Amino acid sequence: MGLKVRKNQSPPVPHNCPLSECMSVLGGAWTPNVIWSLSGGVRRFNELRVDIPPISAKVLTVRLKTLEQQGIITRQVKATSPPSVEYALTELGKELLPAIDAIVKVGHKLKQRSK
Amino acid sequence: MGLKVRKNQSPPVPHNCPLSECMSVLGGAWTPNVIWSLSGGVRRFNELRVDIPPISAKVLTVRLKTLEQQGIITRQVKATSPPSVEYALTELGKELLPAIDAIVKVGHKLKQRSK
DNA sequence: TTAATAAGTTACCGTTAGGTAACCTTTAGT
């Protein structure tokens, strides 16, 4: 006879889980920070580095590439001199903002708590 | 002369960042799933394993310990036979639910998208 | 006394993530 499992009152999480799906986007180091930074509008590579001081160029590069592939941000080269590159949230990317807002809010409560 | 950085329109993220604070709680593998599962009420170790089939006992142990230390969940031993252990969200833990809800919602949109 | 159940624990291992630091390319200005 198997394990007795009480019926779970929480909505069942489907096997191919939206929670994991979303976390695979938000999961990498500094990813939510990048999206948060872009929520204020278009931003260049080095501006993002200033917004998020601890991020390294390498990781920022990787994040931006990945997010572009995932359709979360766009990358546009401007013919300035030297050429600059502008990153912006797509419509899909903007859908992430409520989640990030919620995360920030909890972050504040956690910080209050730890004082 | 330094880098020209346009003023960012997004609310500045303070140095000791609530975003990172919260992600350090949600970041580990399966953590949001565990919290989500507990949102339906008290749950035992092996019930959680059933709720989240791919999680290993080892990782679940680590998650539960960490979340308990962080004040997100409680752990209570019941004098059944064999003794069983019940995990539940604390008030602080419940504060995470809106964030997780938001993440799940985006997860659905991402899944639609990829079809 | 053997087995089942609950809740872990431990050793071992491979992969990957992310940090550092050096390097590269293009364009324009001095």
Next chain:
DNA sequence: ACTAAAGGTTACCTAACGGTAACTTATTAA
């Protein structure tokens, strides 16, 4: 000719993460 600015790229290294599988303890029932 040299330098600065923008936006990367690359090699290298280490720590940490997470998976597997075997083992443990306590209690009770058959």
